[in-house]
Amino acid sequence: MRARIELLKDNLAARxxxxxxxxxxxxxxxxxxxxxxxxxxxxxxxxxxxxxxESYRNPTFALGMVHMLEDYIRxxxxxxx
Numbered sequence: 001m002r003a004r005i006e007l008l009k010d011n012l013a014a015r016x017x018x019x020x021x022x023x024x025x026x027x028x029x030x031x032x033x034x035x036x037x038x039x040x041x042x043x044x045x046x047x048x049x050x051x052x053x054e055s056y057r058n059p060t061f062a063l064g065m066v067h068m069l070e071d072y073i074r075x076x077x078x079x080x081x
Contacts, residue, residue: 037062 027033035055041047055062 035062037066 024033024036028036033053035051035053035058037051037055039047039049051059051062055065
């Protein structure tokens with residue numbers, strides 16, 4: 001299994017985004033990644049949210065994952081710059 005992908009302290013460079021998506025794609029193709037709940041940011045502060053796979057079929061679990069992500073992002077916000 002691949003190393004866990006974590007958010008970076010700085011803005012993600014395009015290559016980092018591609019690398020993260022490729023790692024997720026590889027895990028999905030191998031059957032390891034079975035669900036996804038995400039928000040993606042585009043230029044101009046445009047974003048999308050989506051749920052797929054097992055995360056769609058089990059929204060309670062997906063919501064728990066999203067709350068863990070929220071906690072993680074809040075920790076990043078509190079980190080001294």
